[in-house]
Each structure stands twice: as structure tokens, then as C-alpha cells.
Amino acid sequence: MGTGGLATEIWYSGPVVRRVAIVSLILLTGLVSYASVALRPEGAVIASWWPAAGVAVIAVLASRGSRMAATVGISIVAMLANLLVGRELGLTVGYGLANAVEAYVVAQVASRGGPEARLDGIRDVGRLMVAVIAGAASMAVVGAGTAALVVGADPIATFFSLVASHGSALLVVTPLALVSRRLRRGTRPLEVVLQTLSFIGVMLLVFWPGTTLPLAFLPLTALLWAAFRLPTVVVAIELFLMAVMSIRLTNIGGGPFAEYTAPDPALAVLLLQTFLAVYATSALFVSAARNDWGAAVVQLSAREALLRRGIVSSETGILIAEVIDGDRLRVVGVNPTALAALGRDSMPPTWAVSGIRISEKHPVLGLPELDALIGKGRSGQVEFETQGRRFDVDVAIHEGTIGASVFTVVFTDVTQRDERERRALDAAEQLRDLNRQKDDFISSVSHELRTPVTSILGFAEDLEDAPLEPRERVAAEVIARNARRLADVIEDVLELSKLSSGAAIARPAAALDLRHVLALCVQDAEGLAPTRRLEIRLDVPDTPVVIRTEAPALARVLANLLSNAVKFSEDGGLVEVSLAAHGDGWRVRIEDHGMGIPPDQLAHVWGRFSRVQDDRHRDVPGTGLGLPIVRELVEKRLGGVVRLESDGVSGTTALLDLPSGTAENPAPAAPAAHLAASD
Numbered sequence: 001m002g003t004g005g006l007a008t009e010i011w012y013s014g015p016v017v018r019r020v021a022i023v024s025l026i027l028l029t030g031l032v033s034y035a036s037v038a039l040r041p042e043g044a045v046i047a048s049w050w051p052a053a054g055v056a057v058i059a060v061l062a063s064r065g066s067r068m069a070a071t072v073g074i075s076i077v078a079m080l081a082n083l084l085v086g087r088e089l090g091l092t093v094g095y096g097l098a099n100a101v102e103a104y105v106v107a108q109v110a111s112r113g114g115p116e117a118r119l120d121g122i123r124d125v126g127r128l129m130v131a132v133i134a135g136a137a138s139m140a141v142v143g144a145g146t147a148a149l150v151v152g153a154d155p156i157a158t159f160f161s162l163v164a165s166h167g168s169a170l171l172v173v174t175p176l177a178l179v180s181r182r183l184r185r186g187t188r189p190l191e192v193v194l195q196t197l198s199f200i201g202v203m204l205l206v207f208w209p210g211t212t213l214p215l216a217f218l219p220l221t222a223l224l225w226a227a228f229r230l231p232t233v234v235v236a237i238e239l240f241l242m243a244v245m246s247i248r249l250t251n252i253g254g255g256p257f258a259e260y261t262a263p264d265p266a267l268a269v270l271l272l273q274t275f276l277a278v279y280a281t282s283a284l285f286v287s288a289a290r291n292d293w294g295a296a297v298v299q300l301s302a303r304e305a306l307l308r309r310g311i312v313s314s315e316t317g318i319l320i321a322e323v324i325d326g327d328r329l330r331v332v333g334v335n336p337t338a339l340a341a342l343g344r345d346s347m348p349p350t351w352a353v354s355g356i357r358i359s360e361k362h363p364v365l366g367l368p369e370l371d372a373l374i375g376k377g378r379s380g381q382v383e384f385e386t387q388g389r390r391f392d393v394d395v396a397i398h399e400g401t402i403g404a405s406v407f408t409v410v411f412t413d414v415t416q417r418d419e420r421e422r423r424a425l426d427a428a429e430q431l432r433d434l435n436r437q438k439d440d441f442i443s444s445v446s447h448e449l450r451t452p453v454t455s456i457l458g459f460a461e462d463l464e465d466a467p468l469e470p471r472e473r474v475a476a477e478v479i480a481r482n483a484r485r486l487a488d489v490i491e492d493v494l495e496l497s498k499l500s501s502g503a504a505i506a507r508p509a510a511a512l513d514l515r516h517v518l519a520l521c522v523q524d525a526e527g528l529a530p531t532r533r534l535e536i537r538l539d540v541p542d543t544p545v546v547i548r549t550e551a552p553a554l555a556r557v558l559a560n561l562l563s564n565a566v567k568f569s570e571d572g573g574l575v576e577v578s579l580a581a582h583g584d585g586w587r588v589r590i591e592d593h594g595m596g597i598p599p600d601q602l603a604h605v606w607g608r609f610s611r612v613q614d615d616r617h618r619d620v621p622g623t624g625l626g627l628p629i630v631r632e633l634v635e636k637r638l639g640g641v642v643r644l645e646s647d648g649v650s651g652t653t654a655l656l657d658l659p660s661g662t663a664e665n666p667a668p669a670a671p672a673a674h675l676a677a678s679d
Contacts, residue, residue, distance in 0.1 A: 006177040008116040010062035018062065022070055025059035030077030033099070037085045049247055049273065052078070053166045054173020056103035057110075057135070061117055061177070067107060075100035094146025098139045106135035106170060110178075119178045119232055121295070125288040128174070129281065136167040161266070164273040171280035172243045175236040192230060198222050199238050203245045207255035216256045216275055223279060227286035235287045239280050246272060317341045317391075317411025319365075321355075328355035329364060329374065329407065341391050341411040342366055365409075370395065374407060389415040453490060457483040514545040514579060514586060514658070517554060522577055525562035532571045536562075539578040545586060547660050553637045554658075558588070560626040561642075561654045565592040567620050568652065585640070588656040598648040605644065606631050 010021045032052040056074045063070040079096035087095075109131035110117035117131075118124045140162035147153035199222035206215045219242060226235045250257050250272055257275070260268035317338030321331045331351040339347060342365055350356075356364050364371040369382035370393055379396045392412040397405055460480035468476060522538050565575045569592045576591045597605060597612055604610050609624040634642045639659050646652040 005116075005118065005179050007058050007061035008118070008178075008180075011064060011116060018064070022059055022063050023073075025055055025062065026070065026073040026077055029056045029059060029074055030081050033078050033081035034084055037081055037087065049169055049243070049269075050165050051169045051173050051243070052081075053099065053102060053106075053135075053139070053169045054176075056099060057106045057170065057174050058177040060103045060107040061111060067104060071100045071104045074103050088150055090150035091146060094150065095143055098142035098146065101142055102135040102139035102166060105138050106131045106174070109134050110174075117178050118180055119175055119236075119284065119288065120180055121292045122285065122288045124178075125284045128171075128178070128284075132167055132170045132174075136163045136170060139166050157266075161270070164270055164277070168243070168273040168276040168280070171277055171284070172239045175232075175280075175284060176240060179231070179233040179236055192234060195222065195225050195230060196234070196238070199226070200241070200245075203242060203249075207246055207249035209249065209252050209254040211254055212256060212259055214256045220279060220282065223283045224286060227283045228290055232284075232287045232291065235283050239276075239283060242279065243276050246275065315413075315416075317409075317413070319407075319409040319411075321407045321409070323358070323377075323405040323407070324355055327358050329358055330355035332406075337413070338409070338411050341386070341393075341413070343386060367393075369393075370409070377405065383414075389413060453483060453487050457487055508550075509548045510551055511546055511548050512551055514547050514588075515540040517551065518558060518577065518579060518588065521555060521558040521562055524559065525566055525575075528563060528566050532569075534566060534569055534571075534573055534575065536566075536575045536577060539576070541579065545579060547586065547658060549639075549658065550637055553633045557630050557633050557638065557642070557656065560630050561590050561656065564626060565590050565594075565652070565654070568592060568594040570594055582657055585657060585659040588654075588658070590654040590656075591651060592653075593651040596648045596651050597644065597646040599646065602644055602646060 010018055013021070029052045032055055033050075036050050036052060056078075059074065060067050060070045075096045078099040079092050082092040082095055083089075107117070110128050112127070117128070119128065140159045143162045144153075144155040144159040147158045148155040199219070202219050202222045205211070206213075206218050223235065223238060223242075226238055246255065249255055250261070250268070253261075257268050257271045260271060315337060317335060317340070319331065319334040319338045321329045324330050330353075331347060334347055334351075339345065358364055358375055360375055364374050367382070367384055369384060373380045373382065373395045377397060381395070382393045384391055384393065390413075392414050394410045394412070396408045396410075398408070399405055457480065460476060460483050463476035464473075464480055466476075518540060519538060522536050526534070526536055562575070562577070569575055573593055575593075576589075578589045580587055580589070601612050605612060605624075606627050607624075608628045610628075611624045630642060634640045634656065641657045643655050644652055645655065
């Protein structure tokens with residue numbers, strides 16, 4: 001269940017509990033309706049008070065969906081109540097419909113068409129008042145029209161009688177089911193008992209049979225006690241008690257309204273209903289205002305606590321003070337850093353009570369430059385040095401909404417700040433030095449490994465060409481294959497090290513036909529897996545596509561992207577390669593239909609040694625250096641942009657955007673071996 005009122009808790013409960021509760025409320029509406037009609041003054045067309053209206057609204061508020069089922073139920077039980085007391089059929093039908101319309105209108109307006117209505121604050125009470133006026137007026141229009149047509153009653157008098165009767169009932173009964181459960185906390189039981197007994201005693205004093213003193217104002221004092229001090233639920237209960245006691249005791253001749261019963265019963269009823277409506281409105285608004293005030297106090301207390309924690313724990317010295325009586329500075333908050341800057345271990349108690357006198361002859365905070373700014377009521381900046389530390393002080397003055405001035409004084413320890421900056425610079429230099437050492441180490445080791453691996457690879461290739469026994473040939477192929485893989489890794493590490501350190505030598509840009517370079521790279525990629533029956537489909541323009549760029553860098557980028565597309569494609573799959581104009585340059589699109597890359601890992605595959613973390617990708621050999629090399633070459637050498645797109649299921653698309661940098665006489669396409677040469 002939620003933390004709202006009874007209607008909200010029924011709304012959020014399970015289907016069985018909710019339906020039983022709604023049916024019970026509808027039956028209670030019929031029972032109360034019957035009692036109200038049966039106890040109406042003799043000969044009266046309408047009842048003097050209609051508490052069933054409030055119960056009906058609760059039933060409609062608690063129902064889900066369109067609320068029409070509960071509304072129809074209200075109409076039926078209201079008609080049955082009128083039939084049982086012998087009312088005319090026309091009045092029975094008209095009043096039944098009027099009660100249903102009223103309940104539906106009040107519920108919709110009070111809840112704004114949503115699942116719940118509350119009485120937490122002034123806005124909620126205001127919405128309830130609008131709902132009560134709209135509902136009572138709609139009921140009165142239908143009811144007065146019915147009474148005029150069926151029994152010839154005065155429609156104007158009937159209208160106002162119905163508005164007063166139903167409006168006062170709605171204001172008294174409905175709040176019982178709208179008060180949020182969380183507003184019942186923090187109650188002092190003893191005070192509740194004392195206040196309730198006092199309220200009942202005042203009501204008995206004012207409305208006791210035989211008492212005719214004009215003391216109708218007296219119960220308001222007890223109600224305001226509850227509204228100011230106690231939860232709204234207590235106010236709602238006491239409003240209901242007030243209605244029951246005042247109506248019952250007035251009917252037996254008690255209270256200030258009883259003297260009007262004999263000469264003018266309608267006037268007595270109208271006075272009593274007005275009394276209930278005024279008191280209910282006053283008490284509910286006061287209680288709602290108290291709730292709003294309490295919520296504001298809680299929020300302000302939380303913000304103040306957060307601000308104080310922030311000030312106390314801040315490394316920057318902060319002092320906040322307000323000017324009182326025009327010549328005193330009262331400190332509202334100060335942290336230990338500010339006190340240390342002022343040469344104090346703690347704040348004198350008088351600073352926060354009587355304040356510090358602002359005078360040119362006497363020190364304020366003990367720093368002449370700072371005291372001068374405060375004395376003149378100006379914002380500004382000062383510097384001072386104390387105990388071997390230098391401070392910058394920013395003083396700002398703010399004019400409050402009620403005329404009070406507030407000073408904020410911020411102490412910045414310049415010595416400490418400079419020390420932190422120096423340590424940060426030293427740490428950054430150490431990191432750069434470590435990074436250089438790491439690159440030097442990797443480069444040195446890779447160079448040392450390149451020579452023996454090249455020798456191993458050369459002899460392994462000779463063995464492959466030699467006439468060997470089957471078992472020896474398998475061993476030679478394994479040696480050669482792993483030697484090539486190790487050589488590729490060494491070349492990748494060396495290339496990445498050069499690019500990171502800036503040691504790679506940039507080749508001069510040359511004009512070339514991008515179609516020819518792409519065709520050569522596709523031809524090389526087709527030989528990567530001759531036994532897997534892969535098809536690489538190339539789509540390029542019919543006319544030359546001339547750009548100026550570094551041929552070896554471009555070839556390496558295309559080779560790496562095509563290698564990835566081939567490696568991660570299924571056997572017998574398709575790799576589509578296309579070249580098309582894009583903006584001021586050209587776009588190379590390489591799309592495979594393999595396993596794809598999960599979207600949440602697309603940003604991570606560009607990291608060094610990073611690979612997609614799933615079982616399918618782990619089975620494909622690789623070092624995780626190809627894509628970092630591609631990005632470094634594209635962004636630093638080719639002046640382009642590269643990115644990957646994938647849904648993680650149906651393959652990966654690599655998009656390479658290159659600037660044109662066109663020239664009139666393109667160089668002939670170089671052999672693939674030359675294009676892929678190392679820098």
C-alpha cells in the first residue's frame with residue numbers, strides 16, 4: 001500500500017480487497033442516504049444534511065479505470081434509499097442521478113483525473129475546495145431541476161439548500177479519506193488526548209440543550225489548536241465530530257442556532273451548514289499551511305546541514321556573517337580553515353550571539369585590510385601573510401530580501417595551492433617519464449626480437465620449400481605460421497610505439513587513384529583465407545578517384561580493416577567494400593556479415609590490446625593492436641575519421657572518411673608490397 005489516505009490505499013491494494021472495500025463504501029452510501037432522507041424535517045423536499053455525498057466520493061476515488069462502475073453503483077443505492085422512504089419516482093430517479101454526477105465530478109477534479117487525491121498542502125486543499133464547489137453545484141442544478149419539475153419546488157431556494165447541504169458534507173466527510181498516512185507521524189499522544197477532550201468539552205458547552213448563548217465562535221479555538229499542533233488526520237476527525245454533534249444537539253434544542261428552528265427551520269439549517277463549511281475551510285487551510293511550513297523547514301534544515309558539512313570539510317576557508325543593527329557583524333558559520341587563517345583555534349562564543357562591533361577604531365576580524373573592507377561595507381580582494389603562509393581573501397557582500405547585509409569571506413591558502421600545483425606537475429612529469437621509458441623498452445625489445453624472428457621465419461620458409469617427410473612438413477608449416485604471427489605482432493608493437501612517441505617518419509603525400517589502392521588491398525585480403533570460400537565484393541566509381549595522401553599509411557589502414565572483416569566473417573560469407581563521395585571527400589565502407597561487436601563494447605575496441613569479451617571473438621586470433629594503429633594513422637597521418645558500427649548480431653561496418661586533396665596528375669598505383677611497407 002502507498003502512503004496516501006484511505007482512498008489511495010484502497011486504490012493501490014489488490015483486486016479482491018479493493019472491490020470489497022468499494023462495494024462496502026457504496027452500500028454505506030445507500031445506508032447513510034436512507035438515514036438522511038428518513039430523518040429530514042417533516043414535509044421537506046430535501047434532507048438538511050447529506051453526509052452520504054462524502055462517502056460516495058471516497059468510493060469513486062478508490063476505484064480504478066473510468067470510475068463509471070462505482071458511479072453507477074452510487075446512483076442505484078441513492079435511488080433505492082429514496083424509494084424505501086416512499087419518495088416520488090421522479091424525485092428518486094433525479095436525486096439518484098444527481099448524487100452520482102456529484103461524486104464523479106468531485107473525484108475527477110480532486111484527483112485531476114489521476115489515481116489519488118491528497119490533503120498534504122495548501123494547493124491540495126485549494127483543489128479540494130474547487131472540487132467541492134463544482135460537485136455541489138452540479139448536483140444542485142440536477143436536484144433543483146428535478147424538484148421543480150416533479151413537486152413544483154422553488155428551484156432557486158432548492159439550489160442553494162442543496163449546495164449548502166452537500167458542500168458542507170463534502171468538506172467534513174471527504175478529508176477523512178484523503179489525509180496522507182505519513183502526516184500522522186510525530187504525534188504526541190498526550191497532547192492529542194488533551195486537545196480532543198478540550199474540543200469535545202467546548203462543543204458540549206456551546207451546543208448543550210438549553211444553551212442559547214451566541215458562542216458559535218468558541219469551537220474554532222480548539223480546532224485551530226489541532227490545526228497548528230496536530231496532524232491533519234486529527235483535524236479531519238474533529239471536523240466530522242463537530243458536524244455530528246452540532247447537528248444532533250441543534251435538533252434537540254441546543255446551541256446558538258436552535259432558536260431559529262421554530263420560526264424558520266430553513267434558516268436554522270442554512271446557518272448550521274454555513275457554520276460547518278466555514279470552520280472546515282478554515283481548519284483545513286490552517287493545517288495545510290502548517291504542513292507546507294513543516295516541509296519547508298525540513299528542506300531548509302537539510303540544505304543547511306549539507307551546507308555546513310560542506311563548509312566544515314572544505315580546504316578553502318569560509319566565513320559567513322550578517323550585519324545586525326547596522327553596526328554589528330554576527331558570524332553565521334565559519335570552518336576550521338578560516339579560523340586558522342585568522343590565527344584562532346576556535347570561534348569566540350560572542351561572535352555568533354551578540355556579534356562583533358564594526359568600528360574603525362577596533363579590529364573586527366583582526367586583519368587590517370579585511371577589516372577596512374568590512375567597515376566600508378564593500379566587496380573586494382586582499383592579500384596577507386601569516387605564520388609563513390600567504391592567503392588570498394575574497395570578500396563579497398549580499399543584500400538580503402529583508403534589508404540585512406550578508407558578508408561571505410573566502411580564504412585561499414596560496415602557499416598550499418602552489419604546493420599542490422607543484423606536486424601535480426612533478427607527478428605529471430614522472431608519468432611522462434615512465435611512459436617514455438615504457439615506449440623505449442617496448443621499442444628496444446621489439447627491435448631485439450625482430451632479427452632472430454626474421455631468421456627463424458627465413459629458415460622455416462626454406463624448410464617449407466624443401467622435400468620433407470609428411471610429419472616433418474607439418475612441423476615446418478607450424479614453425480613458419482607461428483613465426484609469421486610473431487613477426488606481425490612485433491611490427492604492430494613497433495608501429496604503435498612510433499606513432500605514440502612521434503618517432504614515425506611521415507612520408508610525403510602523393511596523388512594516387514584511391515580505386516587502385518583499394519583494389520590491391522582487396523586482392524591481398526582474398527589470399528588471407530583461401531580455404532574459407534569468402535567473397536569480397538568491390539564497388540567503386542567508374543572514373544578515377546584522385547586524392548593526395550600517404551600511400552603506405554593508407555594501405556596499412558585498409559589492410560587492417562579488411563583483415564578484421566575477413567577474420568570475423570563466417571565461412572562462405574560475404575564482405576562488401578564500396579567507395580563513394582562523402583561531403584568534401586570520400587568514404588570507404590567495409591561491411592562484413594559475421595558475428596558483430598556488442599554496441600556497449602564499440603568504444604573499447606580502439607584501446608590497445610583490447611578485444612571483444614565473448615567466447616566467439618576469443619576463438620579468433622589477434623593481439624588487439626590493429627584498430628589502435630588504424631585510428632592513430634587515420635587521425636594523425638591521413639587527416640580522416642574512422643569509426644565502427646554494429647548491432648552485435650548481423651556483422652560490423654567500418655567507415656573510413658578521407659579528405660580529397662586532389663591533384664591533376666595522379667601517380668600510378670604502386671605495387672601492394674610497396675604500399676604496405678613499414679614507415
